[in-house]
Amino acid sequence: MPRLMKTGIEGLDRVLCGGFLYHNSILLKGAPGCGKTTLGIQTVYNGATQFDEPGVIVLFEQFPQQLYRDLMSYNWDLDGLVKQNKLRVIFSEPSQVLSKDKMADPPLIAEIQNAVMEIGAKRILVDSVSHILNVAHDAHSARELLLRFINGLKTIGLTPLLTAEAENREGAIGLDEYLTDCVLLLSSEAAKDKTFHIRQINIRKTRGHDHVRGRHVFQLTNKGVEVYPRLPEKTTEDERAEGSGLTKVSSGIKGLDDILGGGYTRGTSTIIAGMPGTYKTTLGVQFLVKGAEPNEHGLFISFSEQPQFLARLMQEKGLPVAEKVKSGELDVWHFIPKEIYMEEVLYRLEAEFKKGRTTRLVVDAINEIERSIEDPGSYKDIMAAFLTLCSAYGVTSLFTQKMDKQSGAQPLADINYASMFDGIIFLGTIEIESSVHKVISVLKMRGGNYSSDLRELTCDAKGLSVKDKFVGLSGILSGNVKGQYKKNVEELFQPLYFIRDFIHMIADTPMEESQRAGILENLKSESNKLVDKLKTHFDVKK
Amino acid sequence: MPKTILIADDNESVRTILKLTLQFKGYNLIEVDNGAKALETLKTTEVDLLISDIDMPQMNGLELLAALRADPKFASLPILICSAEQDATEENIVARGASGFLTKPCPPSELLGAVAKFVG
Incomplete structure (x- = not known):
């Protein structure tokens, strides 16, 4: 040479x-x-x-x-x-x-x-x-x-x-x-x-x-x-970062870790796809803020929200982005798609990975990457370059993708280049008895067992939680929900059982008049509440 | 001296029914809406029985159960898990250290019967 x-x-x-x-x-x-x-x-x-x-x-x-x-x-x-x-x-x-x-x-x-x-x-x-x-x-x-x-x-x-x-x-x-x-x-x-x-x-x-x-x-x-350079060099399967193995890293959400069999597989790339308002960005931030071990470094690349706005938004959800940035555990890069070349982002990302400190990456959202590329044909190459980089440096990554529509039982059909990613998590909304619920489902996760249950995703001042399955319901993804949501059944039956059992007690158990009057008062109050609940449930006006 | 029962459930209407049912038998009641608050309460208050739901924010019933059984101070505290979770069965809940299990929705007669086994 x-x-x-x-x-x-x-x-x-x-x-x-x-x-x-x-x-x-x-x-x-x-x-x-x-x-x-x-x-x-x-x-x-x-x-x-x-x-x-x-x-x-x-x-x-x-x-x-x-x-x-x-x-x-x-x-x-x-x-x-x-x-x-x-x-x-x-x-x-x-x-x-x-x-x-x-x-x-x-x-x-x-x-x-x-x-x-x-x-x-x-x-x-x-x-x-x-x-x-x-x-x-x-x-x-x-x-x-x-x-x-x-x-x-x-x-x-x-x-x-x-x-x-x-x-x-x-x-x-x-x-x-x-x-x-x-x-x-x-x-x-x-x-x-x-x-x-x-x-x-x-x-x-x-x-x-x-x-x-x-x-x-x-x-x-x-x-x-x-x-x-146009694209980073390709990495072969053998060259994947040593030690990535099939170990798990926490998603920062206990319920999600449970259905993922312990968390995301280390060094893999997962797409988080969903309609607007389904907590895609929050899921990414929680992965960086709550999922990381102490002193583990994460990087959030935002192609939409300004860092200050993102921090304020997440603070309300109990995710202290600004604090983590200040302590050096998190970096937030913000790019305006019209003002940046993806080659430059990839170049900077590789330089960051070379420092050897970043182990978690979130890119929000890949639709903006697609919008910013001059030649639509190169989108797949750019995405492949992102994934290759993450894989080569053993970085566990999440890429959010905004979906324009939710096509029922075939959500994969609307996720671009789904086959390129190691994992796919689908976020959607469903309506149960006039109330909108957020739903999360793992459609694919390379490395280890995962549950493909549809679970309820909720968000409060402590961040996201993955709750129960929608027990009692079927046809959720197709939008044609059948059955009764067991949680609602529980809400209706619990007071009904109370009313039934206490009527029996009054009839069968000797008791003082004051105690009987107290129970009757409770029964009256509970039966009124039950009537109200049933009215709401069945949309009865009178 | 009436026995003290701690109820941990995030659903207020369920807590009300449990409270009314148990008050009927003259038990002294404390209620909280998540596992973390239950743990805090148990550290400062003498309790004879804990009745806990599974699906609760912050700390769920199974995490609470594990935390309590890991602490020798609560090794003999009777814990009754009351849940609508489809995967939960008496067998697997007792195997995790619970004293008993009830499926929700739970008729008051069943609840009183189960509670009586632990606190008389």
Whole structure:
């Protein structure tokens, strides 16, 4: 395996399968303002500061002092590097690439060679070669000139990075692309449904070395260029995080742990699907806040609620989100789908997982992911990337999904990509005798036994509780409920038994008049209450 | 001295019926609406019998039963579980340490008979 020249931009090095081959010429091509100069300078700067590889920057249009000033916004002290003999910045004229005669080196190459000898430079950025091409009289001489210049740089031991303006004609391949070994096309376009431009890197070729194909999103951040590889590498079943096994982690709800056979299976991903208002978000938060062991770290990614609003909402349910965030046991990330690339979320998530502290993740809600993706066909890939990441790092995750309709006995039919998830929990509503009840059911859970009972889900100031089965009722999911809810039967029969038994006692048991009067008073009161209950139950008006 | 019975049930109308039934026999009654409150009460008050529902918020009847039986102080406290849970049977509830089990809805005559076995 040949030694590779790292750019020091983590996402880009990953896309480049480790970096560039030394002495390959690299073309950074794109429209003005898309970030090619920043990317080139960052590669040279990182070389000097991280890899002990001094560099040279050749500028044709911008003065060095102006460049130093602009780059201080990234905290890159180029002037300091120059003083430490780790960098040389040459301001030149494009005409300096022209030789006086065919045998002599062009003046610019000679100047660069001096710099290389002074500081031992390994990397060079030339910004931009479009100027060089402009000094040639025709296409043939432009080709000769550029090839000679690139080879001149290689001969003195440099790995050249060359910026170039993109052709105006769509799909056109410039001369510079034929003459260089690696081509990175940078673009910045207005994105559909986004409030900003989407920047992408498309690696057209890397001669002699592999790279990850496809378009990779990048951003200009306050640290310079950040590249978010299209998708994280796939993880095979064998590579799943060690120790995930089939152990269980608490859901934070005792009744749910019981029906899950102890809790969610560690390291698995479960979808929580339900109509609006069925406690999907609360179920996720309770998993992070009440289910976690002391000092266990959880992450909540919200694509809808603002963190402050979420915290207030959950406080009313006895789930102290703000307190957990303050103590460092919980992080809440909030993204507005229109203002974020999913690649960036995945990149940040992987960086978080790499810290090794996060063991629980909730993503609320995946419908927003689907809405934010430009190409609907890539939704499945993005979801697969989320699940792969969680699996690789042994993180137990819940993904909420808002359902538009509840189609009776076939709830799975409305859950997108249900087969991708290890577990599926369905949340719904049912109406029993004019009263709406929330219902929870585990439809699938990989690893261990679970009960597929339909249970009542309630919420109070202490959070969610999973209650009894709907004993006595059938056809709940289809919406065609049959039978009598045993809880209601109990409410009606308990006073009825009381009335019956106490009438017998009055008739059969000797007792004092005052005691008899007391019982009769209770019977009167209970029979009145029973009549009222029956009226409500059977909707009798009089 | 009348015997003291603690009733733990989250359903107020069920608690009322139990109370009226037991008052008939002159028992002294305390009522709470969940297992956690029952546990607190038992720590501070002398009680002769506990009648508990299973499905209650915060701490359910089975958790309460387990907590009490784990504490030597309550090892001999008579505990009568009264529940409508379909999975609950006298056999499996007694196996968990309860002294007796009644299915809800429970006729007062049955309740008084069961209570008499423990507190006379």
